[in-house]
Amino acid sequence: MEAPVANAGEALFRPVRTGNAFEETVERLLQAIRLGVVGAGERLPSERELAERLGVSRVTLREAIRALSDAGYVESRRGRYGGTFVNETLPAPGGDGRKMDPALVEDALCLRYVLETGAAEAAAARSLTPADRQHLTATLAEACSSELDDYRRKDSRLHLAIAEVTASGSLTTAMADVRMRINQLLDQIPLLEPNLEHSNAQHEAIVDAILAGDPGAARQAMAEHIEGTASLLRAFLA
Known part of the structure; x- marks a missing residue:
């Protein structure tokens, strides 16, 4: 066999x-x-x-x-x-049993990659104010200490905070829109604790690079983080 x-x-x-x-x-x-x-x-x-x-x-x-x-x-x-x-019977793609369109999943993942890696790079390239820095560190701490049932919200808040400190209102609006699409996909797959622990470590690397003013490192750390999430979404929803 x-x-x-x-x-x-x-x-x-x-x-x-x-x-x-x-x-x-x-x-x-x-x-x-x-x-x-x-x-x-x-x-x-x-x-x-x-x-x-x-x-x-x-x-x-x-x-x-x-x-x-x-x-x-x-x-x-x-x-x-x-x-x-x-198992003899497998779960249907998507937590509620709906068939997910792979093209729509890939569209959302592509848009997220472009926006979020760009946001991390732009945030690291700026001269951040003390308020910007405090905003990033506070939302990072909340995400890392979040309970499982509140993780999606705190995770979203951190990603939006990165867009906010770029000082681009248009980018923040676009990020909010794509995050809504991503969260609709994430809600269809299980929360996996090893992934959450890994994500928190990646979040720290992203924020550290932004605070250090290293655009290349911030972009790379965000790209790696997003690719991990994309792997899970493709696996469960494709």
Whole structure:
């Protein structure tokens, strides 16, 4: 049963980029499941094999498998014939069962990438006032200390704060609009704690670069952060 999985999965089970290892591992596994590379009721390759092929630690792989288990895609079985198996019935794309248009998802992700990386770069290029700096550090602290059920709101507030300190009202308005679209997508997928911890670390890197006045680093940190979120959205909604 596993031999064709290994052959057909070469393209999917390739090394992920280290910047968003957890998110991309979830994406690769879900792609393999949704595309039928590992069919309903079939077993995923062994943990050791998957970790080696994806180029991630076994801790990261276990976190990704646990996230997919919690979301209803796989189950782990113990014993001689145990392992991680794809569930016979898979959740529909989107938390409410609606089919998501991949083109609309990609449109929102593209717009977000352009606006948010540009906003981070522009914010870092400005001479920030003490009030600007306090605004960034305060919203960062709120996001990092947020409870799970309030995370989306605090996360959105931080991203808007970055646009606000650019002093461009038009950019802030555009950011608010795209964030509404992104949040509608994010509401369709589960909150994954490893992703939230990773996002908070990335948020800190973004704000640190802005406060240090390093536009290139701010843009790169924001790009990496957004790409991680995009990986999860594509995985769950495609």
